[in-house]
Amino acid sequence: MTVYNFSAGPSMLPEAVLQEAARGLRDYNGSGMSVMELSHRSRQFVQIIERAEAALRRLMRIPAEYSVLFLQGGASSQFAMVPMNLAQSATAAAYIDTGNWSQRAIAEAKLLSRAEVIASSADKNYTYIPRDYQLAPDAAYLHITSNNTLEGTRFGEIPSAGRVPLIADMSSEMLSREIDVAKFGLIYAGAQKNIGPAGLTVVIIRTDLVGRPARNVPTMLRYDVHCEARSLYNTPPCYAVYVAGLVFEWLEQMGGVAAVETLNEIKARALYDFLDQSSLFSNSVARADRSRMNVPFTAPSEELNEKFLAASEGAGLLTLRGHRLVGGMRASIYNAMPLAGVQKLVEMMQQFEYENAGGKHV
Amino acid sequence: MTVYNFSAGPSMLPEAVLQEAARGLRDYNGSGMSVMELSHRSRQFVQIIERAEAALRRLMRIPAEYSVLFLQGGASSQFAMVPMNLAQSATAAAYIDTGNWSQRAIAEAKLLSRAEVIASSADKNYTYIPRDYQLAPDAAYLHITSNNTLEGTRFGEIPSAGRVPLIADMSSEMLSREIDVAKFGLIYAGAQKNIGPAGLTVVIIRTDLVGRPARNVPTMLRYDVHCEARSLYNTPPCYAVYVAGLVFEWLEQMGGVAAVETLNEIKARALYDFLDQSSLFSNSVARADRSRMNVPFTAPSEELNEKFLAASEGAGLLTLRGHRLVGGMRASIYNAMPLAGVQKLVEMMQQFEYENAGGKHV
Numbered sequence: 001m002t003v004y005n006f007s008a009g010p011s012m013l014p015e016a017v018l019q020e021a022a023r024g025l026r027d028y029n030g031s032g033m034s035v036m037e038l039s040h041r042s043r044q045f046v047q048i049i050e051r052a053e054a055a056l057r058r059l060m061r062i063p064a065e066y067s068v069l070f071l072q073g074g075a076s077s078q079f080a081m082v083p084m085n086l087a088q089s090a091t092a093a094a095y096i097d098t099g100n101w102s103q104r105a106i107a108e109a110k111l112l113s114r115a116e117v118i119a120s121s122a123d124k125n126y127t128y129i130p131r132d133y134q135l136a137p138d139a140a141y142l143h144i145t146s147n148n149t150l151e152g153t154r155f156g157e158i159p160s161a162g163r164v165p166l167i168a169d170m171s172s173e174m175l176s177r178e179i180d181v182a183k184f185g186l187i188y189a190g191a192q193k194n195i196g197p198a199g200l201t202v203v204i205i206r207t208d209l210v211g212r213p214a215r216n217v218p219t220m221l222r223y224d225v226h227c228e229a230r231s232l233y234n235t236p237p238c239y240a241v242y243v244a245g246l247v248f249e250w251l252e253q254m255g256g257v258a259a260v261e262t263l264n265e266i267k268a269r270a271l272y273d274f275l276d277q278s279s280l281f282s283n284s285v286a287r288a289d290r291s292r293m294n295v296p297f298t299a300p301s302e303e304l305n306e307k308f309l310a311a312s313e314g315a316g317l318l319t320l321r322g323h324r325l326v327g328g329m330r331a332s333i334y335n336a337m338p339l340a341g342v343q344k345l346v347e348m349m350q351q352f353e354y355e356n357a358g359g360k361h362v
Numbered sequence: 363m364t365v366y367n368f369s370a371g372p373s374m375l376p377e378a379v380l381q382e383a384a385r386g387l388r389d390y391n392g393s394g395m396s397v398m399e400l401s402h403r404s405r406q407f408v409q410i411i412e413r414a415e416a417a418l419r420r421l422m423r424i425p426a427e428y429s430v431l432f433l434q435g436g437a438s439s440q441f442a443m444v445p446m447n448l449a450q451s452a453t454a455a456a457y458i459d460t461g462n463w464s465q466r467a468i469a470e471a472k473l474l475s476r477a478e479v480i481a482s483s484a485d486k487n488y489t490y491i492p493r494d495y496q497l498a499p500d501a502a503y504l505h506i507t508s509n510n511t512l513e514g515t516r517f518g519e520i521p522s523a524g525r526v527p528l529i530a531d532m533s534s535e536m537l538s539r540e541i542d543v544a545k546f547g548l549i550y551a552g553a554q555k556n557i558g559p560a561g562l563t564v565v566i567i568r569t570d571l572v573g574r575p576a577r578n579v580p581t582m583l584r585y586d587v588h589c590e591a592r593s594l595y596n597t598p599p600c601y602a603v604y605v606a607g608l609v610f611e612w613l614e615q616m617g618g619v620a621a622v623e624t625l626n627e628i629k630a631r632a633l634y635d636f637l638d639q640s641s642l643f644s645n646s647v648a649r650a651d652r653s654r655m656n657v658p659f660t661a662p663s664e665e666l667n668e669k670f671l672a673a674s675e676g677a678g679l680l681t682l683r684g685h686r687l688v689g690g691m692r693a694s695i696y697n698a699m700p701l702a703g704v705q706k707l708v709e710m711m712q713q714f715e716y717e718n719a720g721g722k723h724v
Binding site: 002018034039074076077192220319324 | 364365367369371373374375381387388396399402435436438446470473474561578580581596598600601678680686
C-alpha cells in the first residue's frame, strides 16, 4: 500500500532523494566509501557542502552579502543564538507572538538578553496573524515565526521592519514559497520539514550583522565562528548536509521554488476548499492567514476525531494526529507531499463525512 | 578494489551496519516510511531511541544511576556544557592538558567559568600522559581527554579522582575498550569515530550531578532539560540515533566491548610492532601511553611522507594524512577497521621501506 505521511516533522522526503541517498550511503561516487565515512575535511565532503550551499543560493536567490550556515541544534538553538549574538546592545529586541514556537523563542530571548513582545494573537487563541504594532526604530531586531506549525497560520505578507533587522524562524516553510531574502537580517530553519533530515539547521545571515558577541557566549553558539569556518568549525552533520543537498537539487529539477509554490497552493486549496464547505470538519484559522504547510482541522467531537484518526491510519494516511497541545488533526503538506496524497486525504474525509455527518453538533 | 579508510572521523562504519541503514532509509520495517521520515514522537522512533539506549547500557554496563543522552553539537558543545552545568560553584575545575582537544576544552572552560590546568604534557610535545599532579579535593571536577586523536596518546589507566567527579572526553575511544563507568561523573563522545555518523553526541552522566544550572545557561545547553525529556526536548538527530543503534547491535554480535578490545589490541600491536623495528618509519609516543585508536607516524622527510601518502592512496589505503597541526601520517583504526586493513597497511609500509630505506636520515 502506498502510504502518505502527514507528519509535521520529521516528515516526507522525495522518493528520488531517498533512492540517491541510499546509493550514497553504500558507496559515494564509486569511492568505495559511504558518505557517512568521508572525513569532513576531505575533498569529497567539501564539494558536497559547497554544492549544497550553491544550490540553496540559486533556489532562494540569496544575495552575495549573506552567509549560509549548516549548523546543529535545531531552531531551539537559534532561539538562544539570535539574542546572544544580535541583542547585545541595551535596546530590547522585539518579538511578535504567534503561538507555541514564538513563545519558546521569546522565553529564551528574555532569559538571555532583553526582549519585548510588541504584538500577539493570544487573544484569539493564535488563529490569526497580528498586523497592528509599534516597532521602536532602535530595536535590536524584530523576530517573527513566519509559519506556525501547530496553529496553522502564516505571515502571508512579510512585515516591513524598516532599518531594524528582521529575523524569521522559517522552520516549517523555508523553500515552500518565494521570499525576498534581502528583506531579512537572518532566516533560520530546522531541516526536518522542507530541507532534509533532522539534526541539521540552516541559517542565512546578512554578513554585516555577524559581530563579535559578548565574552561569555559559548564558541559553538557564535555566528562569527561558524561564518569564518564556513560551517566547518567542528564536524558538521555530514550526512544530513548531503541529503539536504539532494533535496535542493530535486527542487531545482522540479522547477525551483516558484514551481513548488504553485503546487503547494493547489494542495492547500484542495484541502481548505473541502474544509470550508464541509458539514463535519472545520478549520478555525482566519482565511487570510492560513498556512500552506500545516492544516489543522477537527471533527465535532473527540470521539469522531479518534474514529477519523483510526480510519485514516488504516487507509495509509499517517501521522494526522494534531500536536498534543492542540488536539484534533493536522495535515502537514510540505514540498515532498504529492498532490495525490492530499487528494486521497480529501476523498477519505468526504467518505468519512458521508458516513458520520449526522454526528455534527453545531 | 577494497578500500580501507583510516580517517580520524567521520570514519569507517561496519559494512553490515551500512547495509541495514540503507534498508531503513528506504523503508523502515515495512512501514512504507524511511527512518528519516518518522516523527520523533512516533511509536517507532521512540522504540528506536530506547533500543539504542538499552544496547549501549548493556555494552558499557552503565549503572542505573546514570542517564544516557543523545545530543547534538559534538564534543565542542560539551566543552561548554560541562563547565556551564557542573562548575557553577566558586571552586575551580581541574583539567589535565594532553593536547589539542584538551586545550579546546580548557579554553572554553576558562571562558565560561573557572578552570585550572593541574598537569600538562606540553613540555614534551604531548608525547606522553602526565601522571604527577595535585587535585584539590573540592575541585568542581577533573577533566581528561582519555584518548588524544591528534597526538596518538591515551590514558591506559583511568586516573583516580577520589570524590571529585571525573569527566572524560572519550570521543575517539568510547566502546573500544572496557571501562568502569562508575569511576566517572560524566563521559561524552562525538559519534563519528566508534559510534555512528557525525551530528550525534553521546553523554553518560551520573544523574545526581544534573543540577539546575545558573540562570543564563541556554536551554539547549542544560543537562537537566535533556535528562528530563529523555533526549526528546526538541527534535533529535533521528537517523544518526538509528545508525548508532545499529552499530551498538553490531558490536553485541561481535561479542561486545571485551571482544572488540582484544581485536583492537591485536590491530594496534601489528602496527606498533612494525613501527618499532622499522628503519624508515617512527612513532614518538611514550610506549606506555600509546593510543590503540590513532597511530601517528612519520617517514624521515616531508618528501617521503608525501610519496608514501600518494602510494597508499593508490593502493586503496585512504585518509592516512596526519592532522594539519601535526603533519606526517596517522592511521585511525577504530572498531570498524578490520584486521585485514591494518595488515594491508603494514605490508604497504614494509614494501615502501624496502624501496626507500636508503633515504632515512637518522
